[in-house]
Amino acid sequence: MLVPPLSFEQASPEAQAVLQRALRSYGRLPNLLASMAHSPATLQSYLGLTEHLQRTSLIPADRERIALTVSALNGCEYCQSAHAWLAQQRHLSPTDINQAIHRPDEHPLTRLAARLVRSSGALSQAHLADARSAGMTDEKLFEAVACIAWMHFSNYLGNLIKPAIDFPSVDTL
Numbered sequence: 733m734l735v736p737p738l739s740f741e742q743a744s745p746e747a748q749a750v751l752q753r754a755l756r757s758y759g760r761l762p763n764l765l766a767s768m769a770h771s772p773a774t775l776q777s778y779l780g781l782t783e784h785l786q787r788t789s790l791i792p793a794d795r796e797r798i799a800l801t802v803s804a805l806n807g808c809e810y811c812q813s814a815h816a817w818l819a820q821q822r823h824l825s826p827t828d829i830n831q832a833i834h835r836p837d838e839h840p841l842t843r844l845a846a847r848l849v850r851s852s853g854a855l856s857q858a859h860l861a862d863a864r865s866a867g868m869t870d871e872k873l874f875e876a877v878a879c880i881a882w883m884h885f886s887n888y889l890g891n892l893i894k895p896a897i898d899f900p901s902v903d904t905l
Contacts, residue, residue, distance in 0.1 A: 737766030
């Protein structure tokens with residue numbers, strides 16, 4: 733772990749106010765968020781985006797599919813473990829979770845997410861047509877990109893600071 737997580741008591745008063753929201757949402761303080769407490773602005777930005785994405789037209793299970801695919805492509809073990817656990821809470825099966833991580837091309841939404849990540853957002857007309865034929869509306873397309881950006885944010889931080897994984901390992905599914 734390159735940047736240690738802060739306990740609630742070690743965090744600044746500004747960070748503590750934001751950490752309270754995380755504690756209410758997660759029931760505990762995940763190591764990645766505790767490490768983000770070193771920068772209250774970063775923590776606030778991450779949780780704000782997380783909260784806004786919950787109000788999209790993408791159902792929670794689909795947001796987790798995207799999170800798993802992007803985290804796998806970015807090689808973020810911490811986020812893969814966190815989102816595998818969250819995906820189970822949102823009733824995705826171990827088969828669905830493993831598909832999103834290892835075989836994204838088998839599901840329309842994870843295929844789209846993988847293509848967007850691999851192309852830095854530059855989809856071909858054929859790939860866009862494929863997404864549209866699978867029911868991807870303009871609204872869902874923009875929300876999928878926002879979800880991908882959210883995952884890049886957390887994956888980059890996770891890969892940078894290497895927090896201790898405090899969720900079940902992906903390998904245990």
